[in-house]
Amino acid sequence: MMSSASYNNIKIDLAALRYNYDQIGKLVGDRVRIMAIVKSDAYGHGLLPVAEVLSDAGASTFGVAETEEGVCLRQAGCEGEIVVLLGAPAESFAEVIQYCLTPVVYDLANLAALSISAEKKGARVGVHLKVDVGMGRLGIMPSELKLFVDEIGRLPGVYLAGILSHFPLADSNQSSPTLEQGRRFAGLAASIGTASDGEMVCHIANSAALIRYPETYFDMVRPGITLYGCYPGAESVLRGKLSLRPVMSFHSRVLQVKEVPADFGISYGHTYVTGRLTSLAVLPVGYDDGYLRSVTGKAEVLINGHRARVLGRVCMNACLADVTDIPGVQPGAEVVVMGRQGDDEINADEIAGWMNTISYEVLCLLGGSNKRLYIYD
The missing domain is CATH 3.20.20.10 (Alanine racemase)
Structure with a gap:
């Protein structure tokens, strides 16, 4: 059961949903x-x-x-x-x-x-x-x-x-x-x-x-x-024919920031070993939240407007991000797992690529596993 104090939340932009429906209506016509x-x-x-x-x-x-x-x-x-x-x-x-x-x-x-x-x-x-x-x-x-x-x-x-x-x-x-x-x-x-x-x-x-x-x-x-708000197939081909806005975004926060030395094994199996003094952000995001282990070694998140690589295996309730080159990261900082932060964006298709699946599955996984907040801006 997810309480109001959940670390993670899915934001559902209902204005974007309305926009997408209207755009589809314009495309197909009144008849x-x-x-x-x-x-x-x-x-x-x-x-x-x-x-x-x-x-x-x-x-x-x-x-x-x-x-x-x-x-x-x-x-x-x-x-x-x-x-x-x-x-x-x-x-x-x-x-x-x-x-x-x-x-x-x-x-x-x-x-x-x-x-x-x-x-x-x-x-x-x-x-x-x-x-x-x-x-x-x-x-x-x-x-x-x-x-x-x-x-x-x-x-x-x-x-x-x-x-x-x-x-x-x-x-x-x-x-x-x-x-x-x-x-x-x-x-x-x-x-x-x-x-x-x-x-x-x-x-x-x-x-x-x-x-x-x-x-x-x-x-x-x-x-x-x-x-x-997702395109079926090659987005670049379809974007010019139908304007869409993503409806779902996934937000979390940094739990802890710590430094580990070079040659330090990260997460289960030590599938990643640091090559330098590394600043790690511990995030409360794992496969129980729909963020599957298959993203291991490929995923990134947005912190302080920058991309941070996810290091090592994704755990049930946690993963680790490399914030060595991102200034000012503190516990409590917003983490965007899917969505826009600053000038950058991670969309469902990008996450689907890391998971070796499609955006449909990403939306169902994330939306069904986390507290949803509805906004209408």
């Missing part, structure tokens, strides 16, 4: 709906505070991973459409119906059971049918589309509210596979015709596609990582 992806606790930013800001900004559709997240949104007063991207297991049908959630479907038995549950309660549940056009993850194969559409039309407790798919390569510099998958999806959507009750939304574009491939917008786009 394209936006499904704000807030799954996984809004990528570590906090489900309810994020959804509240996005609702105020005009978001009317939200994407969550599981039913529980959708229920949380409804109980907090969220009135928009809530799409449950992983679908709904039978034990959650009562909540799906009670809270008017929209599950993604891809299984006939599950679909039939949902219809029975809804019919018993005098309800009809809108569903989004997921088709796999090349991801190999959730979704029916294109050859099964007619079977599923016909079955949805036959079942009294459900109706077809949308069709969706997902791009596996939209963040790649290879455009042909994504464009081909987009064309395939368009053909599948067109083949459904008027099989749905009223308006049926078609959506496939993730953050990368909404920046790179406007021809894949269809009725709705699904920004995730871009809402939180």
Whole structure:
């Protein structure tokens, strides 16, 4: 449990979140709906505070991973459409119906059971049918589309509210596979015709596609990582097309400053040995805080406006920074692990490079492991 006296905190800039949503809206235009992806606790930013800001900004559709997240949104007063991207297991049908959630479907038995549950309660549940056009993850194969559409039309407790798919390569510099998958999806959507009750939304574009491939917008786009101020893929290529501001930053403080002599082993395993008289800053940041051991030997932090190398292995609750060449470092000095200090910045992509992962994982790790402070400047 994290108290108000936690050494570390994650700052969530809600004004930056609002800015990013507005920029995405300008890019895709008024005719394209936006499904704000807030799954996984809004990528570590906090489900309810994020959804509240996005609702105020005009978001009317939200994407969550599981039913529980959708229920949380409804109980907090969220009135928009809530799409449950992983679908709904039978034990959650009562909540799906009670809270008017929209599950993604891809299984006939599950679909039939949902219809029975809804019919018993005098309800009809809108569903989004997921088709796999090349991801190999959730979704029916294109050859099964007619079977599923016909079955949805036959079942009294459900109706077809949308069709969706997902791009596996939209963040790649290879455009042909994504464009081909987009064309395939368009053909599948067109083949459904008027099989749905009223308006049926078609959506496939993730953050990368909404920046790179406007021809894949269809009725709705699904920004995730871009809402939180990170670019999917090569940032330099995408920055000119969409202006974003980082929403999350990670702040800590110096616990102790001490000098150690040359030839002094640092941290577990003595994987680093000092080559000179070295001034060390002990920081209360470790892998329990989402700062993984994989950054060992690569990471830097910002102290007094300068970069300080992290020396030796990262521990569970601590790491050590070399402040020998940084003047005036004292216990209590602010440490920026991710974010801006002075004229320098360490962003999620840089940390992801040290961890050999992607910015998505960095945000989820840091945001889910530390006390969050919300600011709106």
